[in-house]
Amino acid sequence: MNSSTSSSDWVFVKIFLAIVLGMGAAMGIVRVFVWLNDASAETIIGRVMEAKAALPEIVATEVPVVMVYGSSLVQAAFSPREFDQQLAELGTEVKSFNFGFGGLNPYFQDFLSRRIHEEFDAGGKRLKLAIIEFNPFQATQSRWQGALSSVDSFITMLANDQEIREISLQDPERGALLFNIKYLRNDISAEMITSFYGRPFRSPRARSQLQEDQQAEKVRDELGQLLNQQFEKDYPDYGGEEWGWGWQGGGTIPSERSAETLEIVNRFYAAGQTDYRMDNDRLFRIDCCDILEMNFEPLLVEAFIRIVHNFQQFSDQVEVILLPRNTDWIEYTPEARQRLEYTISAIEAATGVSVRNYQSIDAVNNKMFADTTHLNRYQGAVGFTGFLVDQYADDLRQH
Amino acid sequence: MLFNTPIFLLFFLVFLLFYGFVFLRQTPRLYFILVASLVFYGAWNYKFIPLLVGSSVVDYYLALAIAGAVTPQARKLLLTASVIMNLGILALFKYADFAIQSVAELMSGFGYTPDTVTLSWVLPVGISFYTFQSMSYTIDVYRGDMHARKGLVQFTTALAFFPQLVAGPILRARQILPQFHNIPIPTWANAKHGFLLIVVGWMKKTVADLLAIPAAAVFDSGASVSLLETWTGVLAFAGQIYGDFSGYSDMAIGLALLLGFKIPLNFRLPYFATSPVDFWRRWHISLSSWLRDYLYIPLGGNRNNHRLRNIFITMLLGGLWHGAAWTYVIWGAFHGFIITATHYLGGLKIFAGFSNSSSRWAKLTQWAITLYLVLLAWVFFRASSLDSALAILSDMHDLSGHVNSGPMALSIFFMTASAFLLMHLLDLFVIRRADRFEARPWLFWPLLVIGVTLCLLIGEPSNEFIYFQF
Numbered sequence: 001m002n003s004s005t006s007s008s009d010w011v012f013v014k015i016f017l018a019i020v021l022g023m024g025a026a027m028g029i030v031r032v033f034v035w036l037n038d039a040s041a042e043t044i045i046g047r048v049m050e051a052k053a054a055l056p057e058i059v060a061t062e063v064p065v066v067m068v069y070g071s072s073l074v075q076a077a078f079s080p081r082e083f084d085q086q087l088a089e090l091g092t093e094v095k096s097f098n099f100g101f102g103g104l105n106p107y108f109q110d111f112l113s114r115r116i117h118e119e120f121d122a123g124g125k126r127l128k129l130a131i132i133e134f135n136p137f138q139a140t141q142s143r144w145q146g147a148l149s150s151v152d153s154f155i156t157m158l159a160n161d162q163e164i165r166e167i168s169l170q171d172p173e174r175g176a177l178l179f180n181i182k183y184l185r186n187d188i189s190a191e192m193i194t195s196f197y198g199r200p201f202r203s204p205r206a207r208s209q210l211q212e213d214q215q216a217e218k219v220r221d222e223l224g225q226l227l228n229q230q231f232e233k234d235y236p237d238y239g240g241e242e243w244g245w246g247w248q249g250g251g252t253i254p255s256e257r258s259a260e261t262l263e264i265v266n267r268f269y270a271a272g273q274t275d276y277r278m279d280n281d282r283l284f285r286i287d288c289c290d291i292l293e294m295n296f297e298p299l300l301v302e303a304f305i306r307i308v309h310n311f312q313q314f315s316d317q318v319e320v321i322l323l324p325r326n327t328d329w330i331e332y333t334p335e336a337r338q339r340l341e342y343t344i345s346a347i348e349a350a351t352g353v354s355v356r357n358y359q360s361i362d363a364v365n366n367k368m369f370a371d372t373t374h375l376n377r378y379q380g381a382v383g384f385t386g387f388l389v390d391q392y393a394d395d396l397r398q399h
Numbered sequence: 400m401l402f403n404t405p406i407f408l409l410f411f412l413v414f415l416l417f418y419g420f421v422f423l424r425q426t427p428r429l430y431f432i433l434v435a436s437l438v439f440y441g442a443w444n445y446k447f448i449p450l451l452v453g454s455s456v457v458d459y460y461l462a463l464a465i466a467g468a469v470t471p472q473a474r475k476l477l478l479t480a481s482v483i484m485n486l487g488i489l490a491l492f493k494y495a496d497f498a499i500q501s502v503a504e505l506m507s508g509f510g511y512t513p514d515t516v517t518l519s520w521v522l523p524v525g526i527s528f529y530t531f532q533s534m535s536y537t538i539d540v541y542r543g544d545m546h547a548r549k550g551l552v553q554f555t556t557a558l559a560f561f562p563q564l565v566a567g568p569i570l571r572a573r574q575i576l577p578q579f580h581n582i583p584i585p586t587w588a589n590a591k592h593g594f595l596l597i598v599v600g601w602m603k604k605t606v607a608d609l610l611a612i613p614a615a616a617v618f619d620s621g622a623s624v625s626l627l628e629t630w631t632g633v634l635a636f637a638g639q640i641y642g643d644f645s646g647y648s649d650m651a652i653g654l655a656l657l658l659g660f661k662i663p664l665n666f667r668l669p670y671f672a673t674s675p676v677d678f679w680r681r682w683h684i685s686l687s688s689w690l691r692d693y694l695y696i697p698l699g700g701n702r703n704n705h706r707l708r709n710i711f712i713t714m715l716l717g718g719l720w721h722g723a724a725w726t727y728v729i730w731g732a733f734h735g736f737i738i739t740a741t742h743y744l745g746g747l748k749i750f751a752g753f754s755n756s757s758s759r760w761a762k763l764t765q766w767a768i769t770l771y772l773v774l775l776a777w778v779f780f781r782a783s784s785l786d787s788a789l790a791i792l793s794d795m796h797d798l799s800g801h802v803n804s805g806p807m808a809l810s811i812f813f814m815t816a817s818a819f820l821l822m823h824l825l826d827l828f829v830i831r832r833a834d835r836f837e838a839r840p841w842l843f844w845p846l847l848v849i850g851v852t853l854c855l856l857i858g859e860p861s862n863e864f865i866y867f868q869f
Contacts, residue, residue, distance in 0.1 A: 011419075011584070011585050011586065011587055011590060012415065012418070012419025012420060012585075013419075014587060014590070015415065015419070015585070015590050015657055016412070016415055016416070016419065018590075018594060018844075019408075019411075019412060019415070020412070022594075022844070022847060022848055022851060023408065023851065025848045026848050026851035026852040026855055027855065029848070029849075029852045030852060030855045030856060033852075033856060148860040149859075149860055151860070172406055172442070173400060173401070173404055173406045173442070175406075176404065176405040176406035176409060177404060177405055177406070179405075180405040189858065190855060190856055190857055190858025191858040191859060191860050193856050193857070193858070194609075194856075194857050194858055194859060200807075201807055201810065201811060201814070
């Protein structure tokens with residue numbers, strides 16, 4: 001080796017070290033930044049991670065298991081304890097779980113459903129009944145656009161290494177990016193950071209022209225504080241029982257609460273039904289989710305179909321439902337109705353499951369909503385859960 | 400494989416390991432660069448590797464044949480073959496559908512509705528860059544500006560050299576080919592400058608991605624926006640395309656420097672230009688000088704009475720080079736018009752004093768007018784259609800105030816203007832202060848790490864390089 005080659009070697013050593021050490025230092029600062037901001041899968045989609053963590057125990061349940069799966073609408077609308085108690089009174093023993101999660105559109109739910117499938121397979125158990133919610137406004141193009149900055153991070157939080165490897169085989173560039181986010185960035189992508197800090201600079205959405213009822217808001221705040229105090233009274237020994245949300249058990253139920261608490265709850269719900277709050281929430285849903293027009297995103301509809309297929313592999317019975325709709329505030333356009341019908345037909349054709357439309361049922365009225373889309377817990381969820389018991393009690397008994 | 404992605408970092412580190420420590424002699428290094436460049440290109444679409452290699456092989460042998468031809472007719476014939484092949488490839492892949500659709504639209508204007516069949520071929524990435532680069536070699540040999548050099552692998556490698564393959568700069572054979580006949584060894588000083596360029600380029604690209612948001616709000620939303628918001632969007636796009644393209648060029652030049660190869664600057668503070676002519680001396684320098692040398696001068700340049708016509712045709716075709724759409728043609732024509740107008744007005748006594756003045760106020764006015772005209776031109780470049788461009792141009796000059804700005808409009812305008820300025824300050828810093836900065840390692844390395852950290856913390860979902868589509 002001559003002297004010029006030696007000096008060339010030395011330059012390449014320095015260049016190589018500069019890249020590795022420089023990138024390492026920069027990545028280290030990124031990790032510190034993420035840590036200082038307490039950003040992780042646990043803080044961003046904590047309840048989903050809790051649900052994932054609870055899966056081995058859920059699978060180990062000895063009695064038949066029912067799972068209601070979907071968006072935050074399911075989270076609000078289904079009470080596992082009500083469901084289990086009412087079925088027990090009918091002589092059927094089951095254990096149900098509320099797997100409704102806010103912030104997860106069908107694309108992300110698809111990954112979570114694969115994790116559930118894996119756990120049930122590993123435990124050699126089958127679901128007795130899977131009730132899967134199709135939430136139309138979670139499957140729109142607007143919803144997908146709004147989620148783009150979270151896609152990479154959520155994939156790394158919910159996918160396993162095998163799935164990321166499969167993505168890598170199809171698209172090595174994306175695969176390398178995902179492994180980078182998963183193992184070097186603690187699941188937090190640059191897009192997610194930018195989206196979080198850039199929020200104040202986004203174009204503001206339309207706000208309600210109606211006047212806020214200051215008095216009602218004040219009453220609501222006071223009642224909310226009272227309800228916190230009532231919880232301490234009604235559950236003095238609460239220590240994270242398995243009916244808590246960590247286990248996807250659905251939380252408290254009216255039959256356990258004192259008459260005083262229930263009276264406060266009723267006043268709390270009534271105070272929330274102001275025109276200003278509801279209209280503002282409607283405008284928010286129009287902005288984020290195109291809730292009235294519902295231009296569907298094919299990618300999300302396909303993901304939903306995959307969710308149903310996933311559940312079909314480890315469930316004795318799979319149902320697809322649409323949850324109650326607040327028709328006082330959310331009225332679809334004729335074109336949206338057509339699009340919804342078309343999409344439902346596509347789901348039915350692809351899965352072989354008839355979609356049950358519970359958007360308008362006698363058990364739930366528009367006053368049982370906490371906002372324009374979510375049912376409240378002690379009226380709406382109780383009513384809807386009772387309705388599900390009526391619908392599926394026979395099926396569960398026959399099994 | 401974008402330069403600012405983890406997979407490229409991995410690719411480059413592996414490349415560097417073999418290049419620096421395994422292949423120590425000239426010939427293996429040459430072959431290794433070629434293989435790596437083809438892998439890099441194949442990462443987009445391996446099916447187009449034969450097109451890249453094939454066109455370089457044909458041009459290489461045509462150049463040798465031109466050099467060896469005895470009669471002027473034979474030389475001309477061989478050059479014509481090269482030009483037809485290169486422009487033919489471009490025509491087929493880039494312009495065929497545009498031509499078919501334009502003819503069909505023209506015919507439908509006369510009442511005919513022809514059944515059109517389009518090719519719908521995928522556009523090979525970087526095709527506009529490497530065909531121009533390859534073609535310049537045969538033209539240079541034909542003109543006698545350079546000798547046809549033996550060495551097919553050297554020529555193919557120079558054309559396929561991965562830092563500059565997909566988005567330029569468009570190098571002349573005389574700039575890059577000699578470096579592949581005698582592969583350079585990088586110096587530490589060059590490498591440090593390379594690192595600086597890479598980080599500055601990456602930062603500009605990151606800023607460009609952020610500027611894409613206000614730009615899209617004006618150009619893509621279709622919603623009514625105020626005067627201030629329209630100007631913000633147009634300014635944001637001007638910044639976006641500058642940061643995107645010059646950022647990529649800086650990274651390409653920096654990567655080449657890490658390997659010891661020298662590639663000339665492609666941008667020199669273009670928005671500081673004080674005339675449209677000056678703008679094109681600073682913007683995409685490798686393309687504008689290519690168009691000057693291989694189109695404007697053959698058309699007659701300044702020598703005949705058609706100087707203004709020649710400029711106009713050159714700019715028109717320069718616009719078409721960017722993309723197969725009428726908006727690009729109009730963008731080029733607009734620049735052709737403002738350059739010819741500048742030349743024409745500069746020749747009038749009444750304006751000569753102003754255009755030749757070196758006073759600060761005159762320069763400031765010239766700069767403001769130039770920036771205004773360049774921004775108007777970008778509207779055609781970015782708009783999805785001619786109608787949309789005209790609507791945005793109208794909004795830019797609508798003083799009626801019938802659309803109110805959003806509450807964040809002023810903040811977003813200032814942030815856009817700051818980002819716009821920041822990119823130029825970064826460039827100014829590299830041009831004027833790089834030597835002194837690089838001589839202070841205690842400052843140089845920490846600031847570079849901070850720059851990289853910022854790039855790792857900021858990101859937008861869509862970060863494709865705009866010029867890849869050309």
